Amino acid sequence: MFRVDLNCDLGESFGRYELGEQQEILKYVTSANVACGFHAGDPTVMRETVKLAIENGVKIGAHPGLPDLNGFGRREMKITPQEGYDMVVYQIGALQGFLATFDETMQHVKPHGALYNMASKDAELAEAIAQAVYDISPDLVLFALAGSELAKAGEKIGLRTAHEVFADRTYQADGSLTSRSQADAMITDQEQSVTQVVKMVTEGKVISQQHTEVPLKADTICIHGDGEHALDFAKYIKKTLERNNITVSAIGN
Numbered sequence: 001m002f003r004v005d006l007n008c009d010l011g012e013s014f015g016r017y018e019l020g021e022q023q024e025i026l027k028y029v030t031s032a033n034v035a036c037g038f039h040a041g042d043p044t045v046m047r048e049t050v051k052l053a054i055e056n057g058v059k060i061g062a063h064p065g066l067p068d069l070n071g072f073g074r075r076e077m078k079i080t081p082q083e084g085y086d087m088v089v090y091q092i093g094a095l096q097g098f099l100a101t102f103d104e105t106m107q108h109v110k111p112h113g114a115l116y117n118m119a120s121k122d123a124e125l126a127e128a129i130a131q132a133v134y135d136i137s138p139d140l141v142l143f144a145l146a147g148s149e150l151a152k153a154g155e156k157i158g159l160r161t162a163h164e165v166f167a168d169r170t171y172q173a174d175g176s177l178t179s180r181s182q183a184d185a186m187i188t189d190q191e192q193s194v195t196q197v198v199k200m201v202t203e204g205k206v207i208s209q210q211h212t213e214v215p216l217k218a219d220t221i222c223i224h225g226d227g228e229h230a231l232d233f234a235k236y237i238k239k240t241l242e243r244n245n246i247t248v249s250a251i252g253n
Contacts, residue, residue: 003247004201005162005220006238007031007143008230009063009112011049012040012072026056028234029223030250033110033143036091039065039073043098050098059250060099061143064091065112073113074180081128084115088132096136108162108251109133110143111150120148120176127153134159141251146216147175162251163217165200167193167237168224173210184209190233194240197221201246220251 008025011034026032032053035041041049053060064087065073079087092109099106111119111129119126126144130153133140138158144150146163154161168187170178178185187193200206200218208214223234241248 001245001247002201003249004218004241005030005251006223006234006241006248007033007061007110007164007220008223008234009033009035010053011035011045011063013045014040014042023052024231025223025234026052026058028231028238029058030248031059031061031107031220033061033063033108033112034095035063035065035112036094038067038087038091039069039071039112046095047098047101050095050102050104054102054104059107060095060104061106061108061110061141062092062095063110063112064088064115066115068114073115076114076118079125081124084119084125085128085132087115088129089136092133092136106137106140108141108143110164116145116150117177119150119153120145123149123153126150127157130154130157130159143220145175145177146218160251162219164220164222165197165206165216165218166222167197168222168233171206171208171214173208173212173214175214175216178209190236193233194237197237198240198244198246201241202244 006029008029010032034049066077119129126149133142134157142154142159142161143164146165151161205213
């Protein structure tokens with residue numbers, strides 16, 4: 001029997017809280033990555049997202065990003081490993097504050113956007129981020145791109161590390177995600193997406209854009225909550241996983 005976590009990035013809005021369709025997604029995912037204010041989100045949104053996740057029995061994680069609101073944290077910045085460490089500690093702390101008001105514990109940490117991609121390739125930055133997570137709590141799970149430097153750093157320091165794969169992204173031959181600057185970066189066809197997901201979970205492989213089979217480990221699957229048909233996507237993927245005898249449950253369960 002195969003088992004996998006289904007995670008989604010949430011709380012990436014501002015001001016008056018309007019989760020809308022994303023609120024429904026909480027009925028289908030098992031882990032929520034909550035924006036911590038650097039790339040998106042604000043205190044009110046963080047509190048409301050935490051509340052909704054708890055009400056839906058969804059495990060909660062911090063989603064720290066680069067301090068780049070205009071670029072939604074998707075533009076690379078030149079930062080030192082120490083700066084990366086400090087940014088991650090700061091943002092985890094912000095979310096921990098809200099979790100404490102609900103007497104809820106944090107399950108995981110998943111870097112966002114450019115910070116995630118940078119740490120996937122930069123060993124020193126990856127080690128700094130893993131150290132930040134470990135220093136706050138060695139019981140936290142680190143979500144990292146499958147096979148990346150960040151995943152290696154998490155495992156090396158002794159963190160439980162969840163290798164993450166993507167339902168709606170294409171892959172390169174080296175196991176990296178196709179850059180969003182390229183037209184073929186996103187998968188919008190549901191059937192193509194679930195075919196890729198089932199193969200990753202049951203076979204530990206993904207077909208790259210170069211038509212090669214790339215080995216990877218799939219502990220958790222990311223669905224982007226801001227996609228045009230995100231809710232339908234979440235429903236279809238969960239239904240297909242279960243139809244293929246794949247149990248969908250949170251990493252911490």
